Amino acid sequence: MNQPIEPAAPKRGPRLAVVVGALCFIGFVALLSYGVLQSGRGDREALPSPLIGKPAPQFSLPLLHEPGRNVSAKDLAGAPYVLNVWGSWCPECRVEHPVLTRFALSKRVRVVGYNLKDEPEDALRWLEQFGNPYMLVLADRDGRAAIDWGIYGAPETFLVDARGIVRWKHVGALDDAVIDGQLVPLLRKLEAGR
Amino acid sequence: MNPVRKRRLWMVLALLVAAAAATALVALALQRNVAYLYTPSEVLGGKAGENVSSGQAKFRLGGMVAERSFARAEGSMQASFRVTDGDAELPVVYTGILPDLFRENQAVIATGRMQGGTFVAEQVLAKHDETYVPKEVADKMGLAHQKHGVHTPADTAADAR
């Protein structure tokens, strides 16, 4: 660095600057790392679903595979279930499909599909192609019932307990971290009987 | 003390003074312009502090627009709605044009202060609001829209129009 006409700076100055600089740099990287890891928590910005702790909305929807037969919230009560919102038009659903299938196969809890705003033929074809992990699939063709659930789009996943109370909601594709870190522990807590 | 030494001392002193002044100014500016975000239950439960609940401090209220709570007197610029966080609700009034993406059942952040039991908003930002969307953010919005699929509550409103 340049200084006005005068002797060179003592050796201690630069060394101190280096140490301070290094500390600042490390602090800076640490701060940004914190930010990145935080951002991984899917819906950090999203506010909690107003449904959590409340009974699941009343619905009566036809089954995708049996359009003549309707299923309601009451029919599903008695044991907890996971409600997974998907559509054949949704690329992220394809991403979470293998994860969801693995989880469903473990038979830990019932996995119910909620087919949102989809043409039945497209939905059926999608399931045929990729496999059907769901115990049953509800078909909400026009998306009206979805509004009661506070569903913005897909993929979204809910956990409803045996008494029909919504306990958990996840927005975005599921991955193993979310399942193992959030869903399974919550299931365990529910089963232990809080 | 030799003149060169003296001059150095003055320079160091000047630098220290400047640094102190700078730090003070920055701290002051930050403190005056930092706005905290609280949810309705935090405000009502007192967690947000006396200043906020009494209406002295300006803050940001975050939550979702409660369903069926939006009302606007016909021909009037004043709108009222309720903001909820799942546990508690706060009524909000706002005079002015609401952002394009303002909808019921959508997240919202309103800046303003409490007046009695009502939140008087000076500025309303809807989640995904495009008050400024440069390319990089538009990327993310595109991504977010895909993540959330084609259906947005805006669809419903657009259909209803």
Next chain:
Amino acid sequence: MQALPELGQVALVLALLVALLQAALPLAGAQRGNAAWIAVARPAAYVQLLLVAGAFAVLTTAFVAQDFSVRYVAENSNSLLPLVYRYTAVWGAHEGSQLLWALILAGWTAAVARFSRSLPDEVVARVLGVMGLVSIGFLSFLIFTSNPFARLLPAVAEGRDLNPLLQDPGMIAHPPILYLGYVGFVVPFAFAVAALVDGRMDARWLRWTRPWTNIAWGFLTCGIAIGSWWAYYELGWGGWWFWDPVENASFMPWLAGAALLHSQAATEKRGSFRGWTVLLAIAAFSLSLLGTFLVRSGVLTSVHAFAADPARGLFILVFLAIVIGGSLLLYALRAPRFEPGAPFATSSRETLLLANNLLLVCACGMVLLGTLYPLLADALDLGKISVGPPYFGFLFVLLMAPLVLLLPFGPLTKWQRETASRPLAMLAPWLALALVLGAVAYFFAPQGPWKTAAGVAASAWVALGTLRFVWTRVRGSGRAFTAEMLGMVLAHAGIAVFLVGALLVEAQQSQRELAMKPGQTVELGGYAFRFEGVDEARGPNYLSDRGHVQVLRDGEPLVLLHPEKRAYASGGQVMTEAGIHAGPFADVYVALGEPLGAADDPDRAAGAWAVRVHVKPFVRWIWLGAALMALGGFVAATDRRFRRRVAERAGVAGEAA
């Protein structure tokens, strides 16, 4: 044709391999004096450009042909998308814009390979080697975390999103131009790192870097200006700068770059500020990288932040840490070896440039602090905070005031030693005139007298001071104006114009938001706005409510404006299209709010509407000023001195100013 996207992927992988070669061999070769390895640099750069350009062409083809089997295309395009926008949708989202980044980086690398004949091969090898290292980072990022060519099988029949925001000329031009600037800072950066590795910075070689820095900075200026202009006309709120984290992310490298330009001038001409120049070069590019990181990683909590892929964020962060940490470490180890420049007195151009550097760096630091403060508060559990624009505005004005005051002294002050009274005498009358003009403005201002006075005085001071320099030069020694000087004059004039725009629009603007019924008139700022109702219109992919507002001035009709509220078919997004009448001295701006009648009223469109009207004096001067600054940067880069072949004999001194 079917396997074309895979070819794109292959091209990227090959480009990565070439980048590895481009980095490893020349850098090692320069250390060991191995001419064969050094010679790999240039051809590797050209091949890399070919490969990345090829990959980009493949992606473009996929968009134009509407190949929805490519996931990125399916997510960012739609069969309704007009042909023109299919080309530009390529950089409409993360993966594609990253590929654009990589392409522009490859472009700059090849340009350096082509236009560096005047530098010793060893230096070129190091510079290209460092650029190769950066390419490795970006290409790896693309290949491993953001593959634009990932397939979606079976292909969807219809693309996902037809984001109307992206079908706009301003929005389209913004990224490529911004990236040209951002990425361009890699050149001075690479040069600085090369100089550190070499242990010396020959001022003659620095002369070669200067035009590159100027051009990159010019593009960055344009990119930021376009973004600001877009926000103004598209978002319907009439604002042109919000100190939003994303805006700040591009402004910080600009500030560092401006300091760098000036520091390079001093280093090249006088050998001074070598340390500053290297550090600023590192800072400018690091801030570019940081900006890219901040907006893509979801780290910043703004209303616009979304859950982002933490894997991507971490990748960039690690890359960032290596680049910044590595170069700073190198600086700490090697910079002390640089020869100190010629000493200078307290009253000299060097001191003024030092002040310039300090003020710009402080401004940059202040913006960085304000931008990251919410994250810091969150990490320390102090709550969810947002930092309001007044923090930035207040401190920025505080820092820029001394800079504006000192600006005209710079060109008139001699290097090394100057008697302060000389430039003071030259400029004092003009300072007085500027103050008088400010006082006059104070009394004539219809509103906001202080800001108006400040704006007029500041810009008059800068303009007059710059003109005084021009006069001195023209009248004086008879030497012609160099391109470098012309560039400086243009850029400083740009500052004056910008000051008028920025300060006067703040002081003189007026706006009103109100309910209007058809036939009603509102008066504002010397204009009258008559609302004439709204009718429905249909566009190619949207339905719109189209308003008609007659604007009158002094009773005479000026223009009929058509603000719109558009609802787009795909995605259902609602967008405001403001009605703007642009004028050299003021803009008239109208935006439509919502219908205020009952929702089920069939006569809704004939009822009252919420309308917002603005009058914005001198707002166009903001972008005109920025354009002049950018032009100044480009013009300065054309100076013939920079293109003269650098004498290779030791002992040839740098030229005097």
